[in-house]
Structures are given as structure tokens and as C-alpha cells.
Amino acid sequence: MSTVEKQAGTGTDEAGRRQQRSVNVSAGLRRQRRATVLVYALLVVLAIIYIYPFLIQVTTSFKSDPEAVAAGVRLLPQTWSFAAYQNLFLRSDFPLWFRNSVIVTLVVTLGRVFLNSLAGYALARLQFRGRAFVFAFLVAIMAVPGVVLLIPRFLVINQLGIYDSFAGMIVPLLADAAGIFIMKNFFESIPPSIEEAARIDGAGPFRIYWSVVLPMATPAVITLVILSFNGSWNELSHFIVSAQDPELRTLTKGVAQLASGGLGQGLQYPLKLGAAAIMTIPVAVLFFIFQKRIMNVTGGAVKE
């Protein structure tokens, strides 16, 4: 830059100035190009750092135990082995854990979408005494951090006699204040005139909510589905305090136990990594299906 400026000082006639300007522009371009290359290089290196561990996770699950320990950083197995998956599916409770996780996640997700949207609709549209109080109550609840509830929740679940049951694992997860607010905000954005028309036709509040407003709230519902699915599929601490029966073990609990104990002898990294890889698949699939919605929303909002 400074040399260019010096040239600018010496150049006096029109031609010189023009020439100098082109030098300036091309130097700028060159610098920009170099910066772009640098940025790309940096991004590629960073992306590899972020993704490589997951590739290793998948490929190591196809290695034999000794090979996994001997050459951890090498990506492809020298000999492909399916022993880890055979052990996982035929000689462990992994299928049971998977089934339990599916049950809990489906019920929690459906229940949450229903209850949260119902409550959100009431807060957004219906007039009733105590609404302001409920609102304040929900705001206060949002401030309670999850980990603090670990022991307290156990106490109540135990007191209610639903310890070691699907009820104890599912019901406490069925409502969350954040989800209610997401739905409330969205319902408030829908023009009330549409409901007005339905009301004149004689539809009751539930009818209006169920067949008029809820179908219009698909974007918010999808957000809620993603959050609930991810949250309950990846939940660990609540299942630790709500059940101890091996029959009720979920994937998170089962794999956490695998991590510390394993099946039988040895480190069994392929087995553990295979289990971790499989439990990542559902959330990864959901993520890739709704990727645009999860990540691209802002860009979309600007473009449309």
C-alpha cells in the first residue's frame, strides 16, 4: 500500500495517474485473492478438524480390537470387521436400549408438540383470568437450570410411585416453558381474522386451534419437533434419576455404561464407537432433513 501511495505522489500527468490507479486496483485484487485462498485453506483445515473425528468414529467401528488400539489415527481399516456390530446386536442389550429410546423419544416429541402448542395458543389468543400469572410462572421456570433438578426430580418421581416406569421417564419431559413460548410467539404472528371467520361459523376454541391454527403453524411445529426429538433422544441425566431397571435402559444410559465397562474383556473401542455412531444416526438424519430450517433461516428471511 505504501509503495503505491509513493508512486501516486510522483505521478503528475494524466497517463501516470491512470496507470497508477490500475496498479492500485490490481494490487488490491491480488491481495484480495491471496486473502481468499488463505480463508479457504483455513476453513478446509478447520472443517477437517471438526469432521475427521466422526469419520474415525465410523471407520474404527469396522476395525478389529487390536487394530483400533494400534493405529488410532488411520482412517480406513486394513481388514474390515463386523464383529463390533455383531456383538452389539446379537450379544448385548443394544436393540432393547434402542427400542426404549425410540419409545421415549416418540412419545415425548408428540406429547410436547401437543401440550406446548395447546398452552401456547391459550397464552397467545384466549382471554382468561390468571393468564398474566401463568406467563410470569413460565418465565420464572425457564431460569431453573436442568442439572439442579436431578435430585429434586427423583424425589418427586419416587414419591409419586412412578420410579422405574416409562411414566416416570416420559411425563416430566412432556412440557417445557421454552417450547410454549416458541408456539405462543408464532400463534401471535398469525392474523386473527382467520380465526374470526371460523368462530363466526360456530367453531369452538379447540376446533379452531386444532383444524385452523395448528396447521398454519407448521414452521413452529417443526422447530419444536426438532428440539424435542434432539432433547429427548440425547437426554441422559433424567433417565439416570428416573429408572434403574435394565429393561428400561435407554441408548444414552446404555452406551454410557458401555463406555465405562464394556462387554466382557478389553477396551473394545470398535464396539463403543459403533454404538455411539448408531445412536448419532437418528439426530443426524433429522439434522440433514431440516438443515435448511435449522441453519439457513436467516438467509432465507432476507431473500424471500
Add this chain to the structure above:
Amino acid sequence: MSDLDTETERTRPDLGRRSPSRGSGLRGHEALAGWLFISPAVIILGLFLVIPVAMAAWVSVSDWSGRGSPFSSTVGFVGTEHYRELIAGDGLATRDFGTSLRNNVWYVVLVVPTQTALALFLAVLVNRQVLRGRGIFRTAFFFPSVTSSVAITVLFLFLFSASGAVNNALSFLSVNGPNWFADARGVLHIILGAIGVEQGPEALAGNSFIGISWWDWFAGPSVAMSVFIIMAIFTTSGTFMLLFIAALQAAAGDVDEAAVVDGASEWQRFWYVTLPMVKPTVFTVVTLGLIGTWQVFDQIYTGTKGGPAKTTLTPAYLSYQASFESQQWGRGAAIAFILFAIIVVMTIFQRFILRERDGEPKPKRSFLSRRSGESGATSGAGAQL
């Protein structure tokens, strides 16, 4: 409905409530429906959020042993004994609690600034105007955030095992990696040891705070804890990157362009244009980070169970361990409440800062983008749980 429609509707959210055509009979009907609609959620939240906290408050001042109901007549009131035992005692309980606080403080101090800086850095890189494959990079950086903490911990247990991928890679550089998850030495102590300081000065080693000496407070995170620190940064930076991208896109690009025309360098533009514009988001990310990093549980439960030498013990895990393993329910509940207090202080701190900047005009963002921010934040906090 397009997002722009959503935005215009948002600016007049009260329309529905002021609807004129409702009679009083309808209103009573509506009130009933309102309560019916909201009661399932409120009952569940009350039953599993409010009552538990109240019950735990009682247990934390009782001598309940875990058998029978904590409200039965045989359970006695012990006052603040459990709290005193934890903070001001001189026994094992105090030492463990002090150790867990020490570990978590280092975790917070190292994770929060790093994840914030890295997230902003990634956002600025990804948000460049001419960038091919932006989606791929964004996906790559965000992907660790959607996986469960259990799966990530299993992966890191492998990567950082004695002969794992990391040490394997280090050996190519002729560096002998440590046995990460078994190494209880504090990082600062290692550094001090390298320059010949093996023992702390009397002033530090002789005096203690919550059961452990000041010299041990300044040990830094153990090598094992450092792996969890790296893991937290790895899993959360993508989430917070999304918050920053939203903020960068909401901030006007023309200011940046003006700065380019004025000949500002890349660094100047970042420091004087970009950073002030995303300052509110920096505050948000720091606060979310502070709240999340005090709740480390899943990773410890899956990975180290507090070891080696209790250097990965965190208050959240200690609370679980005291209750469920040692049957010290009163102590466990007391730890939970102290942790609660710490997090509440962090939240108030956030409110305080947010109030300070209320006067500034907020950048207008679409409803969807704000929600995406929230969802990211929630899953981020989830990942850290």
C-alpha cells in the same frame, strides 16, 4: 407464509385480544378453554419443576437417609448443617466440594472465552460475501452440536486414549502425548514445574479455601479435565457460531462496505465495525456459556466419574454421587442449591448487562431468525449438560 409476512404481523401482536365481536357468554367459555388448554403443561411443570425444588429445599436441611418418605415423622430437621459441612467444614465433604468448584471454575474460565471467540471467528469466516461451499462449512462446524454428549464423550475417550488417535498423530511430530484421561496433574503446575517451581510459596500452600489450599486452586485444570474443556469448545462453538451468523446478517452490510471504501484493513473492520455490531450477541453467548458450563454432568458420568484423583469432579456430578451413591441426600440437595445459587448469580449478571444496553436500538430481525437462535442456544445448553 413467508417470513416477511410474519415480521409485519409481529409488529401488531395484540390484534387478537382486542377483537370486538365477542360476547360475555363467549368470554366465559373462552376462559374455561384457556385454563383447559394451559393446565396440562402447567401441572406437569409444577409437579416436576416447582414441587421438586421445594422438596429438595426441605431435604437439604433434613437428615433424610433415602429410605421412605422425606416427610415422614422420623426425618429430622438439621438446619444449615449440610451447607456448613460443604463450605466451612474441614472434612472430606468440604475438600471434595472445594475440589469440584476448583475444577469447574477452571472449566468455565477456559471454555467460555474460547468458545465465544472461536464461534465468532468461524461466523466471520463463513459469513464472507464471496464464499463457495458456505453451507458445507457451516454444516461441518455445526454437526458436533447435534450429537449427544454421551456419543461425543465415547468418541473423545477413544481419541484421547493412551495410544489413541491424538497421541498417534502427536507421535508423527515426535511428541510423546500424555495418558490424557489418567493424568491428574494440573496444567499450571506442569508449566511451573517445567521452569523449576515444584512447590508453592508458603502463602499459597499454607492457606486454604473451601478445604483445599490456594496452591491447589491454582493448579489449573488437570490434563484429564483439559480434554473435557477441548470437547466442550468443540461441541458448542458451532451452535454459538449460528447465533453470530444471525447477528452478522442482521447487521447492515453497507457499513462494512463503507469501511472497505474508506480503506480500512480487515482487522480494523473486524475490530471497529463488526465487533461493535455483534456486541449484544457476544453478551448472550457469554451468558449462555456461563450457565451451561456450570452444569457439567453427562460427560463426567460417561467418561471419568470424577477421576483421576477427583480432578474432573464437578458440583453437578458430586451432587449426584453424594445422593445416589453415598445416600447423603441432604448433602446432595445442598450442593444442588449452591449450584443453583451460582447459576442464578450468573443469570442476574446477564440481566444486568442486558438492561444496560436496552437503550440501544435493536437490529430488526425476523421471527424465524430469532427462533433459530433460541433453538441453537437450547441445543447448545443441552450439549453441555
